[in-house]
Amino acid sequence: MPAVQETVDQVRRIDVDQYKYGFETIIESDKAPKGLNEDTVRFISEKKNEPAWMLEWRLEAFRRWLTMREPTWARVDYPKIDYQDYYYYSAPKKKPALNSLDEVDPEILRTYEKLGIPLREQEMLAGVVRPEGERRVAVDAVFDSVSVATTFQAELKKSGVIFMPISEALREHPDLVKKYIGSVVPVTDNFFATLNSAVFSDGSFVYVPPGVRCPMELSTYFRINEKDTGQFERTLIIADKGSYVSYLEGCTAPMRDEHQLHAAVVELVALEDAEIKYSTVQNWYPGDAEGKGGIFNFVTKRGDCREKNSKISWTQVETGSAITWKYPSCILRGDNSRGEFYSIAISNGRQQVDSGTKMIHLGKNTTSRIISKGIAAGKSQNTYRGLVSAHRKASNARNFTNCDSLLVGDKCGAHTVPYLEAKNSSAVFEHEATTSKISEDMLFYCRQRGLSAEEATALVVNGFVKDVLQQLPMEFAVEAQKLISISLEGSVG
Amino acid sequence: MNAEVRQIRTVAEQGLLDSYLASKAKLPGAGDVMALREAAFKVFEQQGLPHRRIEEWKYTDLRAVMRDSKPLALPPDAKAKSRAKDAGQWLAAVGARRIVFVDGVFAPDLSDLSALEKGLTIGSLADALAKADPHVLKILGRASPAKDDPAVTLNTAFMGDGAVIRVADSAVIDKPLHLAFVTSGDKAVSIFARSLVMIGKGAKATLIESHEGPAGIEYQVNHALELSVGDEAQFDHIKIAHEGDKAIHVGTLIADIGAKARIGDFTFTTGGAVVRNQIFMRLGGQETNANISGASLLRARQHADNTLVIDHAVPHCTSRETFKSVVDDEARSVFQGKIIVRPDAQKTDGKMATHALLLSEGAEADAKPELEIFADDVVCGHGATAGALDEDLLFYLKARGIPPKEAEALLIQAFIGAAVETIANEALREALMSEAERWLAARG
Numbered sequence: 001m002p003a004v005q006e007t008v009d010q011v012r013r014i015d016v017d018q019y020k021y022g023f024e025t026i027i028e029s030d031k032a033p034k035g036l037n038e039d040t041v042r043f044i045s046e047k048k049n050e051p052a053w054m055l056e057w058r059l060e061a062f063r064r065w066l067t068m069r070e071p072t073w074a075r076v077d078y079p080k081i082d083y084q085d086y087y088y089y090s091a092p093k094k095k096p097a098l099n100s101l102d103e104v105d106p107e108i109l110r111t112y113e114k115l116g117i118p119l120r121e122q123e124m125l126a127g128v129v130r131p132e133g134e135r136r137v138a139v140d141a142v143f144d145s146v147s148v149a150t151t152f153q154a155e156l157k158k159s160g161v162i163f164m165p166i167s168e169a170l171r172e173h174p175d176l177v178k179k180y181i182g183s184v185v186p187v188t189d190n191f192f193a194t195l196n197s198a199v200f201s202d203g204s205f206v207y208v209p210p211g212v213r214c215p216m217e218l219s220t221y222f223r224i225n226e227k228d229t230g231q232f233e234r235t236l237i238i239a240d241k242g243s244y245v246s247y248l249e250g251c252t253a254p255m256r257d258e259h260q261l262h263a264a265v266v267e268l269v270a271l272e273d274a275e276i277k278y279s280t281v282q283n284w285y286p287g288d289a290e291g292k293g294g295i296f297n298f299v300t301k302r303g304d305c306r307e308k309n310s311k312i313s314w315t316q317v318e319t320g321s322a323i324t325w326k327y328p329s330c331i332l333r334g335d336n337s338r339g340e341f342y343s344i345a346i347s348n349g350r351q352q353v354d355s356g357t358k359m360i361h362l363g364k365n366t367t368s369r370i371i372s373k374g375i376a377a378g379k380s381q382n383t384y385r386g387l388v389s390a391h392r393k394a395s396n397a398r399n400f401t402n403c404d405s406l407l408v409g410d411k412c413g414a415h416t417v418p419y420l421e422a423k424n425s426s427a428v429f430e431h432e433a434t435t436s437k438i439s440e441d442m443l444f445y446c447r448q449r450g451l452s453a454e455e456a457t458a459l460v461v462n463g464f465v466k467d468v469l470q471q472l473p474m475e476f477a478v479e480a481q482k483l484i485s486i487s488l489e490g491s492v493g
Numbered sequence: 494m495n496a497e498v499r500q501i502r503t504v505a506e507q508g509l510l511d512s513y514l515a516s517k518a519k520l521p522g523a524g525d526v527m528a529l530r531e532a533a534f535k536v537f538e539q540q541g542l543p544h545r546r547i548e549e550w551k552y553t554d555l556r557a558v559m560r561d562s563k564p565l566a567l568p569p570d571a572k573a574k575s576r577a578k579d580a581g582q583w584l585a586a587v588g589a590r591r592i593v594f595v596d597g598v599f600a601p602d603l604s605d606l607s608a609l610e611k612g613l614t615i616g617s618l619a620d621a622l623a624k625a626d627p628h629v630l631k632i633l634g635r636a637s638p639a640k641d642d643p644a645v646t647l648n649t650a651f652m653g654d655g656a657v658i659r660v661a662d663s664a665v666i667d668k669p670l671h672l673a674f675v676t677s678g679d680k681a682v683s684i685f686a687r688s689l690v691m692i693g694k695g696a697k698a699t700l701i702e703s704h705e706g707p708a709g710i711e712y713q714v715n716h717a718l719e720l721s722v723g724d725e726a727q728f729d730h731i732k733i734a735h736e737g738d739k740a741i742h743v744g745t746l747i748a749d750i751g752a753k754a755r756i757g758d759f760t761f762t763t764g765g766a767v768v769r770n771q772i773f774m775r776l777g778g779q780e781t782n783a784n785i786s787g788a789s790l791l792r793a794r795q796h797a798d799n800t801l802v803i804d805h806a807v808p809h810c811t812s813r814e815t816f817k818s819v820v821d822d823e824a825r826s827v828f829q830g831k832i833i834v835r836p837d838a839q840k841t842d843g844k845m846a847t848h849a850l851l852l853s854e855g856a857e858a859d860a861k862p863e864l865e866i867f868a869d870d871v872v873c874g875h876g877a878t879a880g881a882l883d884e885d886l887l888f889y890l891k892a893r894g895i896p897p898k899e900a901e902a903l904l905i906q907a908f909i910g911a912a913v914e915t916i917a918n919e920a921l922r923e924a925l926m927s928e929a930e931r932w933l934a935a936r937g
C-alpha cells in the first residue's frame with residue numbers, strides 16, 4: 001500500500017531544500033596546503049604537538065593507504081574522489097593559549113548559538129533559563145579540523161571522567177590513548193579508516209573510570225565549515241569496569257556546491273559490566289534536490305564488548321549527507337555481552353544511503369538486537385546492509401533483526417541486504433521484516449485495548465526508539481521525533 | 494569488493510582453457526553457435542572461475558573448491574548405457590515420461606518416447622546445434638537474466654547435448670516429463686549440458702529434472718536450463734540434485750515467464766559434495782504467480798548453495814520463496830535470495846523466507862535474503878531464521894515416550910514437509926518425503 005498523506009508531508013518537511021543549517025561562518029582559518037602526502041601527515045602531527053609514536057603510527061597508516069583501493073561494493077554511486085583536491089587540515093586562526101570560552105572567536109560562538117548548541121556553561125548553570133528537569137550535557141565542539149571548546153570539563157574531572165579533544169588526550173594521557181587507539185578499528189581496517197588513521201585531526205576522547213556512572217550526557221558537535229575541506233575526526237570512548245556513559249554526536253555543514261569529505265572513525269571499548277550508549281544525529285548537508293553538493297560520509301564505527309556482561313548500544317538518526325557509508329558494529333567478545341543497533345535512515349532528493357550494522361558474536365550467551373527503519377523519498381536510494389554472525393564458540397548466541405523500509409514516491413529505491421552466518425548450532429537468529437513479529441505480547445496488549453494492528457505496531461516500535469531520541473539535546477531532535485512517529489503503513493521488508 | 498585484479502590462473506582454470514581449445518572443434522554446432530561459444534569463452538578467459546570476492550559467489554568459492562578440471566566426458570558406449578539404465582527409476586512411482594541423458598548425452602534408447610501427447614516434441618540439443626535449427630538458435634543464450642553469470646558463461650562455451658522440449662500452445666501434458674541426467678562412469682569427468690524448454694500459451698506441463706551419479710568419483714556437472722513460459726500457462730519444475738558424494742554440481746535455471754501464468758519451482762538437494770543451484774527468473778507479464786521453494790538435507794562435509802534472483806519487471810505479480818535446509822555434521826548450507834522490484838512493478842507481492850536447522854556443533858548456515866525495491870506500492874518481505882531443534886518440542890515428544898532419535902526425525906520431517914508441501918504433484922511429494930525419511934534413517 002502507498003504511504004499515507006501524513007507521512008508524505010512529514011518527509012517533505014525535512015526535504016533537502018529546507019536544510020536549516022546551511023549558513024557559512026566567515027572566519028580566518030589556518031590550513032594545511034591542499035593535497036595529501038607524507039608532509040601533510042607530518043604537518044598535522046606537528047600542529048597537534050603529538051608524541052613521536054603517533055607520527056609513526058600515522059605514517060604507517062598513510063603508506064598502507066597508498067596501497068589500498070577504494071571499496072566499490074556499496075550501493076552508492078558518486079564521482080571519483082580526487083583525494084589531492086582537499087584540505088586535510090583547517091583550523092580557525094586562534095590566539096595562542098586559549099584559556100576561557102571568551103577567547104574563542106565570537107563568530108564561532110555565534111555559529112554554535114545558531115545551531116542551538118550551548119557552549120556557555122555559566123548560562124546553563126545559572127539555572128534561570130533552564131526549565132525544570134532539563135538534563136545537562138557536556139559538549140565538545142569540533143569546528144573543521146579542531147576542537148574549539150569542551151564544556152564541563154572541570155565538573156567531569158571531579159568524578160574522574162576524562163572528556164577532552166583527542167589531540168589534548170594524546171598529550172595528557174598518552175598511555176591510555178596508546179593502549180586503546182586502533183585496538184577496535186585496526187589501522188589497516190578499510191580504505192577510509194586507514195585514511196582517517198593517517199590524517200585525523202581531532203575528535204573526542206572519553207575515559208570513564210571503574211564503577212563510575214558518568215554524571216551527565218557527553219556530546220560532540222561536528223561542523224564542517226571551510227570550503228573543500230575534509231573532516232577526519234576520531235573518537236575513542238573507553239568505559240572501564242562497571243561504568244556507564246551515554247554519548248551523543250551531532251553534525252551539520254554549510255550548503256556548498258562542491259562535495260565535502262567526511263571520513264571518521266569511532267572506537268568504543270566496553271570492559272566488564274560496562275555500558276556505552278552512543279547516539280548520533282547525522283545531519284550533514286545532503287546536497288540540493290539535483291544532487292549538487294553535499295557531504296560524502298564514509299564512517300567506520302565499531303564497538304568492542306571486550307569483557308563479560310558488557311553492553312554497547314548504537315542509535316542513529318541519519319537524515320543528511322549526499323552519500324552515507326556507515327556500519328556501526330558490535331564485536332561481542334565477552335561472555336553475556338549485548339549489542340544493540342537502532343537506526344532510522346531518511347533519504348530524500350538524490351541522497352544515497354548504504355548503512356546498517358554488524359553484530360559479530362564471539363563470546364558465549366551473547367545477544368544482539370537490530371531495529372532498522374529506512375525511509376526513502378524523492379530520487380534517493382536507501383540500503384540496509386547488515387551482518388549477523390555467530391562463530392564456532394559463540395554458543396547460545398541470540399539475534400533478533402527487524403528492518404523495515406518505506407518508500408515515498410515512485411522514483412526512489414529501498415533495499416535490504418542482510419547477511420546471516422550461523423556457525424554454531426545453538427545460535428538462534430531471527431530476521432524478520434514482518435512488523436507483526438516484534439512482540440506478540442505487546443501487540444496483543446495494545447490490541448486488547450482497542451488499537452488497530454497498525455497503531456499497536458507503530459506504538460511498540462516508536463516507543464522503543466523514542467526513548468533514546470527524546471534525550472537528544474539538539475534542536476533537530478524535534479524533527480527527528482516527528483519522523484519517528486511516521487506510520488508504519490505501507491512499509492516493506 | 495569485486496576485485497578486478499587477475500590472480501594467477503588456477504590449475505582448474507588452466508585445465509578448462511586447455512580443454513576448450515582442444516575440444517572446441519568437436520563440440521556441436523558451427524557458425525552462430527561457434528560465435529556464441531567463442532564470445533562466452535573470451536569472457537571466461539578474462540574472469541576465470543568465480544571466487545569469494547565476487548559478491549554472488551561469496552559463500553561458494555568455486556575457484557577454491559575446484560582443485561582441477563576433469564576431462565570432458567566421452568559419448569557413452571553400450572557399457573555406460575547399461576550402467577545408466579536405471580537412472581531416475583527411484584521416482585518410478587510418479588509415473589513420469591523418462592528422458593535419459595547419459596554423461597550429458599541424450600539416450601533415446603533408454604528414454605520413453607512412445608505415444609507422445611499432441612503438442613509435445615522432444616529433441617536433442619546437439620542435433621539442433623548441428624543442424625543449426627533456427628528456432629533453437631533464436632532463443633539459445635538470449636535470455637537476459639543470467640547474461641553475466643560465470644557458470645552460465647562456462648556452460649555456453651562448453652555445452653554439448655541436452656533436451657529441447659516444446660509444448661505447443663494450449664497443450665495439456667498430464668504425464669510429467671522427467672529429464673534424468675546420469676553420470677555413468679567410474680572415471681572423473683566433466684559434463685556440460687544445456688536444455689531448452691518452451692511452454693506455449695495456455696499450456697500445462699510438469700518437468701522433473703534429476704541429477705545422479707556414482708559415489709566416490711570426483712565428477713563435475715554444469716547444467717543450464719533455459720525456460721520460457723507463455724501467457725496463461727501452468728508449469729511446474731522440480732529439480733533434484735542427487736549427485737554422488739564427491740561430485741561438484743552447478744545447475745542454473747534461467748526462466749522468462751509470461752502474463753497470468755502459474756509457476757511452481759522446487760529444488761531438492763541431498764547429494765553432491767558441492768552443489769550450487771541457481772535460479773534467475775524474470776516475471777515479464779502481469780498477474781503471474783510464482784512459487785519457488787526448495788529443501789536441502791546435508792551431512793558430512795556437504796556444501797549446498799541455493800541462489801535465486803526473482804525479477805518483478807511488471808506490476809501485479811506475486812511470488813513466494815520458501816527454502817529450508819537441514820544441516821548435520823560439518824555440512825554447510827547457503828541461501829542467497831534476491832527479489833528485485835522494478836520501478837513500474839507496482840502492486841508486487843513478494844515474500845521470501847529461509848530457514849536453517851542446525852543439527853550438529855559443526856554445521857553452518859549462511860543466508861542473505863535481499864530485497865531491491867524501486868516501486869512504492871508493493872508488499873515485500875523476507876524472513877530468515879537459523880537455529881537448532883526446539884528443545885521444548887523435543888521434550889514434549891519425549892515425554893510421550895518417543896525415543897529421542899525418533900522425536901528428532903519427526904520434527905525434521907515436519908520442518909522439511911512444510912516446504913515439500915508446495916509441490917503440486919502428490920506422487921512426487923510422497924517420493925521426496927520418503928527420500929527424506931531414507932536420509933533420516935541413515936542418520937542413525
